[in-house]
Amino acid sequence: MSKTTSNSKGSPSPERARIGREVAARLDANPNVRRAKVDLAQVYTYPDFLSDADCDTLIALIDSNSRPSTLLAATDDPDYRTSDSSDLYRWAPDVQAIDDRIADLLGIPPENAETMQGQRYAPNQQFRAHCDYFHETSGYWDKMVETGGQRTWTAMAYLNHVEEGGATWFPRAGIRFKPKRGLLVIWNNMAADGSPNYDTLHEGMRVVEGTKYIITKWFRESAWIKAPIQTYRSGVVDADAD
Numbered sequence: 622m623s624k625t626t627s628n629s630k631g632s633p634s635p636e637r638a639r640i641g642r643e644v645a646a647r648l649d650a651n652p653n654v655r656r657a658k659v660d661l662a663q664v665y666t667y668p669d670f671l672s673d674a675d676c677d678t679l680i681a682l683i684d685s686n687s688r689p690s691t692l693l694a695a696t697d698d699p700d701y702r703t704s705d706s707s708d709l710y711r712w713a714p715d716v717q718a719i720d721d722r723i724a725d726l727l728g729i730p731p732e733n734a735e736t737m738q739g740q741r742y743a744p745n746q747q748f749r750a751h752c753d754y755f756h757e758t759s760g761y762w763d764k765m766v767e768t769g770g771q772r773t774w775t776a777m778a779y780l781n782h783v784e785e786g787g788a789t790w791f792p793r794a795g796i797r798f799k800p801k802r803g804l805l806v807i808w809n810n811m812a813a814d815g816s817p818n819y820d821t822l823h824e825g826m827r828v829v830e831g832t833k834y835i836i837t838k839w840f841r842e843s844a845w846i847k848a849p850i851q852t853y854r855s856g857v858v859d860a861d862a863d
């Protein structure tokens with residue numbers, strides 16, 4: 622994930638602007654989806670998008686396959702992103718079915734989505750405020766252009782009830798979601814002109830009690846191609862980084 626500490630604007634893009642309008646129109650027309658009452662970003666929710674069986678399957682996959690979460694940019698803050706992550710193999714039938722449902726809900730080709738990522742937060746773990754889009758001035762940007770370009774929409778679902786903490790907070794847009802099993806939260810990381818929208822800054826707040834499980838899907842502006850990408854762990858600076 623891109624670590625955001627400043628409001629560095631990327632460039633406008635008619636293509637990303639079009640994706641923003643088309644996905645929003647599709648979501649607005651879906652009776653199961655509600656637009657959040659915020660002006661600064663396009664944020665939507667779909668309660669009970671995942672069934673209990675879907676959630677249990679995904680939790681089991683996450684538990685069987687987790688590693689410490691990483692970042693796209695180095696940070697010396699060991700507390701920045703402390704969860705565990707797992708890449709959920711997209712051709713596993715259970716994963717593919719959910720992948721396809723999310724892509725169809727948004728009306729974005731499934732091949733534009735990165736591998737679905739599962740995340741697990743134990744008590745005290747968190748993902749500090751960040752934006753999901755990539756920074757066009759960063760060292761990793763050329764690699765991102767080769768692998769499908771900018772991230773446009775994010776779809777994130779909670780897989781379980783969390784006793785306390787673990788809300789997803791958008792401090793600039795002014796909205797906070799409490800984890801609720803099966804709830805899908807969807808937002809456009811781009812502004813109306815297709816440039817990155819800093820008002821989508823969000824944080825996975827510290828879990829106080831219980832364990833939090835989520836899945837996240839990040840959609841690119843064009844087809845995503847898997848390629849090795851240098852990533853970093855919070856507080857661990859890799860000597861090979863460039």
Ligand SMILES: O=C(O)CCC(=O)C(=O)O
Nearest residue numbers: 748753788789824825837
């Ligand atoms: O854990 C959360 O609530 C937020 C996760 C998140 O921001 C992400 O996966 O990009």
Ligand SMILES: [Fe+2]
Nearest residue numbers: 751752753823
């Ligand atoms: Fe995020």
